[in-house]
Amino acid sequence: MSVLLAFTAATLFSLGTWLLLQRRLTRIVIGIGLIGHGTNILLITSGGGGGIPPVIGKGDKGDFADPLPQALALTAIVITFGVTAFLLAMAYRSWQLTHDDVVADDREDRLIAASRRTDSDVADVEAAERAHITDSSGDEEDQL
Template identity: 55%
Template sequence: MITINVVMALTVGVLYGVGFTLLLSRSLMRVLIGVVVLGHGTNLLLQLAGGPPGRPPIVGTAPPESFADPLPQALALTAIVITFALTTFLLALGYRAFVLVGHDEVQDDVEDRRIARQKVPSAPLESGDGSDDAEQDLERADDEVEAEAARGRDRS
């Protein structure tokens, strides 16, 4: 077991808190910053997992008992590389969303929208093609979908 100092524990806590808060936002840019901050927090935690700071772990430069643990450093380096790659990917994705959709916000949950759209909460699940039509194209405006649903009900 390793004890860590309080300042570092608080720092990790703040980084996690900020990261998770940003992850909860809708804009992909904020999510991206959240991922970066969270990544920093995780890497710091990895470093702390290796114990107190020490001399560079190179044989012959210092007595072995004063070495820092090199393994967490290697793990953190790998994690940094991966976070770097994913950050660039998210940047590209956010830009693409911005170009194609006009914003970079995460969409509503499809089921939530369906439920919100239902006028009668006790509508039967198998109510024919009318209400089910609604889910085919969720990008359409709500009133358009409702008009279609009304048409479907007329048909059946």
């Protein structure tokens, strides 16, 4: 049983990692979800084998399943759920802004990379930058 669970957790981790390395936000969100499930299974497995339900019922001390990992897994599930909801909201916002769900490059990084090139390249990037700044100037006032 625990071999099966270990195998499941490993599969979930590997699939999740693969999805995380993609550039599409939807895949990243699913990847995070899968990794979350993998960790929860791992948590449950860490309590040892099964047994009769804790708290309810009578029996020897050894017959009961360990309740602590179950409580921990519940907490972890709730947290993962909340954060995944936030991620989805952000992916939606990103789609609203760019009509695309690919993670964008960092503008500042590209500027600094460009500064190693010829002067005309820098001028191009700076012109684009200036256009962007005039677009977004005054965003403190008209934001939201």
